[in-house]
Amino acid sequence: MGLKEQLAEDLKTAMKAKDEKRVSAIRMLRDAIAKTELTRPADKPMTEADLLSVVEKQVKQRRESMEMFKQGNRLDLVEQEAAEVAVLEKYMPKQLSRDEVKAEVAAIIAALGTKEFPKVMREAASKLRGRADGKMVNEVVKELTT
Numbered sequence: 041m042g043l044k045e046q047l048a049e050d051l052k053t054a055m056k057a058k059d060e061k062r063v064s065a066i067r068m069l070r071d072a073i074a075k076t077e078l079t080r081p082a083d084k085p086m087t088e089a090d091l092l093s094v095v096e097k098q099v100k101q102r103r104e105s106m107e108m109f110k111q112g113n114r115l116d117l118v119e120q121e122a123a124e125v126a127v128l129e130k131y132m133p134k135q136l137s138r139d140e141v142k143a144e145v146a147a148i149i150a151a152l153g154t155k156e157f158p159k160v161m162r163e164a165a166s167k168l169r170g171r172a173d174g175k176m177v178n179e180v181v182k183e184l185t186t
């Protein structure tokens with residue numbers, strides 16, 4: 041079952057269970073996917089990888105909002121955003137731990153035979169996309185290339 045079909049099924053389930061937070065988060069995600077589809081050429085349908093990148097973007101936006109709300113001392117909104125992140129993370133692949141990212145980056149450095157930051161970062165970003173936070177990948181690459 042593809043991500044869009046999974047979202048439709050989960051939306052039905054959440055509506056039947058009267059789980060307003062899940063319904064809201066799923067609807068926002070489906071809306072973001074629809075907007076992304078509208079901006080693409082008609083002859084290029086969205087792939088599962090494209091859908092996952094939309095989910096990633098939505099999770100990243102929620103996390104940034106949480107930081108801003110924490111700074112503004114709006115803990116009620118922080119809780120709301122955290123609940124949405126929890127719902128959205130269900131649709132992402134399992135995230136790698138820092139140690140797993142470190143092992144992957146070390147393997148990339150060995151395969152490339154260089155410790156040049158731009159080359160290693162480019163390869164690590166493409167290989168770990170969707171499985172690890174970009175900020176953490178950047179930190180690990182800096183750590184291992186210096």
